[in-house]
Amino acid sequence: EAADDVPEKLFTEATKQWQEKYAEIKKMSGNENPYALHREMAEEMISNVLIVRENSKLQATLNKIDEFEERWKNINCVDTTDWSNPVPSFINQLRNMIQLSKIITKGALMRDEFRGSHYKPEFDLNQPDDFHPDTYLVFEKQKAAGKINDEDFAPEHLAYMKRFAENNKKWLKSTIAIFKNGGPEITYEDVDESLIAPRPRKYD
Structure with missing residues (x-):
């Protein structure tokens, strides 16, 4: 189906949805710096969910990711300008990264295996x-x-x-x-x- 054959309403509703979403992000005025939160989560993942994996550390990381998810709600959108502003997009993607981190960590915790480049020494x-x-x-x-x-x-x-x-x-x-x-x-x-x-x- 060509783009010209798609009802215009589909595009206008999608545009409205994202405009409203980004408007809400720009209103975020908490005390969490999105870039600092991202760095903290990255360090947690690299330390505990890389190649060698231990269940106790995976569970602790999963709990930590839940904390990151709550802290995301208290983010401060440090730049609210409309022109060439990557901050709202970064904040939106940070939320997605939190969800993906949760998937990766929970999936790793549930796999008690010793395989390839991702393994648990406990199950050698x-x-x-x-x-x-x-x-x-x-x-x-x-x-x-x-x-x-x-x-x-x-x-x-x-x-x-x-x-x-x-x-x-x-x-x-x-x-x-x-x-x-x-x-x-x-x-x-x-x-x-x-x-x-x-x-x-x-x-x-």
Whole structure:
């Protein structure tokens, strides 16, 4: 459908909605500096929701994000001019960043896994030092054929591969978040493994 075919009312109502929203932002006269609040939230996320993750820190960060959300309501729009003014837009996007931070942190808290570049040491699968990832391809081939020959693998390797397979079954899923009841509701969607099956990584 071409833009000319869309009712003019759709554009005028959308324009009015955003004009009113930005007018409300410009009226914000609290004591929170939006840029300072943004910096504080960024430091919290970088410290606790980066690569190595711990549930206690994730929960503390989630609580902190709730505080940021409340503090956002007390922001001071430090520039209210109409010409070339990025502050209202930044304040609007800061609220979106708070919601996205909440999704990221809650999603991380709910995933008790040790995978790839985001992991929790508490749930380390304890890969044996002498394990080679190609061994898992043999394991998967045998499993697909209907029978795993335990004697073909070192006992500690077999135990690790079973842990890895179980971990994939539970956590090899996409996180789906929707905004509901004032916050993110998390569900999961299976990942298509038909073309490339997952295999263990080795970093040494």
